[in-house]
Amino acid sequence: MASETISGETTTGKTRATQLDQLPGTDVEAALVADENSLQWDDQFDVIVVGLGAAGVSAAIEAADQGSKVAFIDRFEGGGTTARSGSVMYAGGGTALQKRLGVEDSPENMFNCLRHEVQDAVSENTLRRFCEESPGNFDFVTANGTRYSGTLFASKTSYPVHGHSLYYSGNELIYTQDATPAPRGHLADGIKRFTAFGPAFIAPLIKSALKKGVTPIRRSRVSRLIINPCGEVIGVEAQQVAGGWVGFKHKILSTLAAYAQIYFAPAAKGYRKKLFAIEKHYAKPVRYRAKGGVVLSAGGFILNKDMTEKYLPKFQRAMKLGTTGDTGSGIALGVSAGGVAERLGTATAWRFINPPVDWPKAAIVNLQGKRYVNEAMYGAVIGTRMMAENNGECILVMDKPLFESSLANLNLKSSRFVTWMQAKTAVRTAKSADTLEALAQRLKIDPENLKQTVADYNAAARGEQPDAFGKQPNDMKEIKQGPFYAINMSAGKGDITSVISLGGLKVCELTGAVLNQEGQPIKGLFAAGRNAIGVASNAYVSGLSIADGVFSGRRAGLCASQLAQGQDIHAVTTAEQQDPQPA
Secondary structure (H helix, E strand, C coil): CCCCCEECCCCCHHHHHHHHCCCCCCCCCCCEECCHHHCCCCEEEEEEEECCCHHHHHHHHHHHHCCCCEEEECCCCCCHHHHHCCCEEECCCCCHHHHHCCCCCCHHHHHHHHHHHHCCCCCHHHHHHHHHCHHHHHHHHHHCCCCCCCEEECCCCCCCCCCEEEECCCCCCCCCCCCCCCCCEEECCCCCCCCCCCCCCHHHHHHHHHHCCCEEECCEEEEEEEECCCCCEEEEEEEECCCHHHHHHHHHHHHHHHHHHHHCHHHHHHHHHHHHHHHHHHCEEEEEEEEEEEEECCCCCCCCHHHHHHHCHHHCCCEECCCCCCCCHHHHHHHHCCEEEECCCCEEEECCCCCCCCHHHCEEECCCCCCCCCCCCCHHHHHHHHHHHCCCCCEEEECHHHHHHHHHCCCCCCCCHHHHHHHHHHHHCCEEECCHHHHHHHHCCCHHHHHHHHHHHHHHHCCCCCCCCCCCHHHCCCCCCCCEEEEECCCCCCCCCEEEECCEECECCCCCEEEECCCCEEEEEEECHHHECCCCCCCCCCCHHHHHHHHHHHHHHHHHHHHHCCCCCCCCCHHHHHCCCCC
16 A cells, blocks of 8 residues: 655745655645745735635634634635535534533543544544533534534434434444443534535634634635745745636536536536636736634545545545545645655445434445444444445345335435435335345355354354454344345445545644644644544544534634734644643
């Protein structure tokens, strides 16, 4: 596998340019080294935010709240992949919504659950801080216009039906040995009844940022950073498409490409081709000065074909979930200034099997007839192991009673229209046979392995032996009464398997400043969201990326603003930055 870490040396521009070669397809140029007084600036700001997803808008609002003059620069109209998401924010520790709906939770309880997902992506103290600040970060988004007026959806599901604002969006019902289950998926008002996509979460935040005086600079692709001879980031250079008819065409094409990527990816490629042609023909260079710093929050790299083939080869068969801006440009900008990109080989794929509620009680096997996961786990655990370790193979095996029960429970009362239709489609592809051997032959599964796998599964379901993957007997149903059924949910079959990248720039966990390979902060450069290593950089549960975006975006926005005001935000040791002692 290709190296997952890219380091940008801080010594020469030539070396930094060489490191950019390891991040192909980003269209980022080597940083421009110049004295600030030698350049003609189109405008000047205290803080410039590059990219306006959850992290970018949070950084912009926080910096504006601190009294800074702020601008956001977005290649399109703003919103990023957050606007194409399910608008779920993973929050807990006793949020206002949890309290209103009678849910008991605490930062410690949230930490005990979430550490199983995060593991070593960030330090223990940073994860604790993330959990302790979670109620306040939820208050932050509601104070800036996002609303949560629905009820609690108490059953486990991949996405709750209309009218609910809180649900179990991760593995809260699995990690019960040291944490009390508490729903933490906060679903914003405004999601349309028949779809799981929309700007419900981020649109109010962008509106709030504009009301607070943040300057919008749209249709502008940041092509390189500008640094002074001391290596400090002092601004950006962007390729900007003007307004008018050309700007309108750019907006329409970017919107069409974003939606088509979800529903029909080949069409999205066509729209992007036309979009790139407009940028190539009409874009003009502009330069903006940043007194306090530049915050990189331009998303992941899942739509960069060159980078995904290089760093995520096992995930190629999954559907790339992102928007046109997810090319890794923000990561490349950081490397161009001497930053370090890590975990580039880390991604999360989603293979949801709920609803119907009965399917997680069945067994998932690969074509060798072997199980590889606890089927009751969150869909990203299933999907990631499916893609990374099992060649994208996912066969759901059940017997007649469980199959019929799942059909009875597949309705619009427990699932949204989109997920209901996807499950109905999967049911129609089901294959059946009177014996497991015959079923295996129909699906080209190893029959002897499948028989042994089902025998072990049934023994665990009866409580006669522990399950090899930690699945509890009450989450299992014996597979014993024919005819037996199997649904092929492998990548490219049945329901959609989506994937996003999780790698990013190494940052100071106290300030969000991008670190060089010596572990020292690059003055004037910050990263947040999927441009930075954060709590969502190891594994994923629904809403964790948005929650990390708010957490890391506010951190970067605050510190960039303080830097603009002349405060020395780097006056702590490297050790304290990476693993500060709790107060």
